[in-house]
Amino acid sequence: MKIVKIINNNLIQSFDNTGKEVLVMGCGLGFKRRIGDEINKDKIEKVYALEDKNYSNKLIALLSDIPLEVIQTTNEIVSYAKYSLGKKLNDNIYILLTDHINFAIERVNKGFQYKNALLWEIKRFYNHEFLIGKEALQIIKKKLKIDLPEDEAASIALHIVNAQLNFNNVSxxxxxxxxxxxxxxxxxxxxxxxxxxxxxxxxxxxxxxxxxxxxxxxxxxxxxxxxxxxxxxxxxxxxxxxxxxxxxxxxxxxxxxxxxxxxxxxxxxxxxxxxxxxx
The missing domain is CATH 1.10.1790.10 (PRD domain)
Structure with a gap:
């Protein structure tokens, strides 16, 4: 794959071997690189398909503003969720969950308390997804050195359920x-x-x-x-x-x-x- 556009040091637009537009993520992937250069395959961490223009614009805008380590952590959580459930998840989860986790971290850093009004219901109705949410908190703690409350495990569970149902909005x-x-x-x-x-x-x-x-x-x-x-x-x-x-x-x-x-x-x-x- 060759570089078509450099979004930042960690994000590059390109085309895969089938000619489909993709967004390629990797630490330092775009650093001191030029359009037309071959992408260093060893540095590739995640490839996002950009089949829908609206989705691709949102994804590029989001990933351009959020710290790389938060994106990497979210990708690991989504991979774990797919493996645990044995199901395919709607790609919108990369936008929605990354944005949510980033906001949740900002909220904790500012000392704001968050209570999920549906915590009890989520535990009962979506137990598997809630357990994935709890594991996600451990991944966040390990990768980002921050403790999020149990209420956030429920919110992450809702995003996972949402991706299974192919809804575009967690509401x-x-x-x-x-x-x-x-x-x-x-x-x-x-x-x-x-x-x-x-x-x-x-x-x-x-x-x-x-x-x-x-x-x-x-x-x-x-x-x-x-x-x-x-x-x-x-x-x-x-x-x-x-x-x-x-x-x-x-x-x-x-x-x-x-x-x-x-x-x-x-x-x-x-x-x-x-x-x-x-x-």
């Missing part, structure tokens, strides 16, 4: 988290009982609610397929359907979305399982 992931909590509260109040949060059925219900909420926010839905099965399950799980009707009203009021019979059936089945087990 959408926060809204999904609030929706899940609201639905669980509807179930608790309808049955007047506490749910067993350590049960397998509870874990499956949370997983269902994550995808359910994602469909609501994406505007997609499960289509009605088997009306006969719907009627049978409605008869078998009457109380669960009454509870699901309350969830249906909540979704319609808050998100202007009408749930299909298929969605109602799946909700009722999960509600029936989790409440029967708890009772």
């Amino acid at each position: 959408e992931t926060m809204d999904i988290t609030k929706m899940i909590q609201r639905i669980l509260n509807i179930v608790k109040f309808h049955y007047n009982l506490e749910l067993d949060e350590y049960s397998l059925h509870y874990e499956r219900f949370i997983t269902h609610l994550k995808f359910f909420a994602q469909r609501i926010f994406n505007g997609s839905e499960i289509q009605d397929e088997d009306k006969k099965l719907y009627e049978i399950m409605r008869e078998r799980c009457r109380e669960a359907y009454l509870c699901a009707e309350k969830i249906k009203k909540y979704i319609k009021k808050e998100f202007k979305t009408e749930l299909t019979n298929e969605e109602m059936m799946y909700l009722a089945v999960h509600i029936n399982r989790i409440t029967k087990q708890t009772e």
Whole structure:
């Protein structure tokens, strides 16, 4: 690869062997170099694909202003998250998480206290991502010599969840988290009982609610397929359907979305399982 543009000593624009525009990062990669020079492969730490113009402009602006060690630390956290989850993450995480970690460090250095209002919910609904967030704090401590509070582990977890859902804004992931909590509260109040949060059925219900909420926010839905099965399950799980009707009203009021019979059936089945087990 040859240098097309030098952003700073650590960032260079180039083209890969397929002709796609890329941003290449590495300590001292652009130092005393000229356009047209071959890039020193031994110094390359990260190559960012610049397929989307809007994304590339944001990435270049961000990485130009943030200290290299913060960028390197974020890249290590994202790599660890991908490995731990065994999943591909939306490339937007490089922009959003780098910006967040840099801001979090500035906040701590200025002595500001940060409290994540969704800390408890994130621990419960996104436990794997939260544990990755806690590991991220250890990486930050080791690399940058700074201690961030546990609340930041929850924020990092939200960014990871956001990248899995392919959302462009973490606020959408926060809204999904609030929706899940609201639905669980509807179930608790309808049955007047506490749910067993350590049960397998509870874990499956949370997983269902994550995808359910994602469909609501994406505007997609499960289509009605088997009306006969719907009627049978409605008869078998009457109380669960009454509870699901309350969830249906909540979704319609808050998100202007009408749930299909298929969605109602799946909700009722999960509600029936989790409440029967708890009772």
